[in-house]
Amino acid sequence: MPERLFVCTPSKLGSYEDCPRRYRYSYVDRPTPPKGPPWAHNSLGASVHTALKNWYALPVDRREPEALPSLLKATWVREGYRDVDQERVTYRAALRWLETYVRGLDPHDEPLGVERVVATKTSVLAFNGRADRIDARQGPDGPEAVIVDYKTGRSGLDADDARGSRALALYAYAAGRVFRRPSYRVELHHLPTGTVAAHEHTPESLDRQVRRAEDMARDIMAAEKAVAGGADPDVEFPTSPGALCSWCDFRKSCPAGQEAVTKDPWEAVNHLTV
Ligand code: SF4
Secondary structure (H helix, E strand, O other): OOOOOEEEOHHHHHHHHHOHHHHHHHHHOOOOOOOOOOOHHHHHHHHHHHHHHHHHHOOHHHOOHHHHHHHHHHHOOOOOOOOHHHHHHHHHHHHHHHHHHHHOOOOOOOOOEEEEEEEEEOOOEEEEEEEEEEEEEEEOOEEEEEEEEEEOOOOOOOHHHHHHOHHHHHHHHHHHHHOOOOOOEEEEEEOOOOEEEEEEOOHHHHHHHHHHHHHHHHHHHHHHHHHHOOOOHHHHOOOOOOHHHHHOOOHHHOOOHHHOOOOOOOHHHOOOOO
């Protein structure tokens, strides 16, 4: 019998890479251990992503910054904020970022995909993931697909972040196959600062990222198999304590997480001002 493929998304692989125990809580343990309350920064990210998606869904002649207040209002996620005042300040900041961002876009540019699922298989992985945007651009040798990922976190990003992102590399790998055109450029668009961090992959660097993802998938499948065979799940999926614990949804269920500094759900948007 051929080995079964490991069905995965970038967030599934990223979860194991960050902390095998968190992976276990998310994808192995059933029922899933209780999660903490929703985070305001996740609400903010989701609101901004959906507003941009819906901006691209407008007819070209309506893709103006003026469309954004109603788009953002319609899809605003309210969870996690300290109070209505903080929510209002965050909404205004998000609107400001979006208006600045779309002023720099050509409304006539039709992306290959917006929140587009791309999927591909290797000998180990059945990969699928939803890319924020896949642009059609003209490269030196003809049409290319460019992966665009929106970021709304506090700190800016640089080319090393774009180069090191396995998620972006896997999207590029899959997009090249789905759209049958070269897909090597990946970009992180940081909306709060209006900056773009970019990296040009090569076929070799994408292959390296795929091989690393496959190695991780093999480790995960081996751990899952061991647990199914009676091994101790705490040993097969060890904790990886660190700064991320304070922001982990499973902090209260995890022995290492209970030691971590507690963060309020709105802490990561506290710095935003009108
Ligand atoms: S609290 Fe920390 S160690 Fe525990 S699952 Fe979350 S990230 Fe892993």
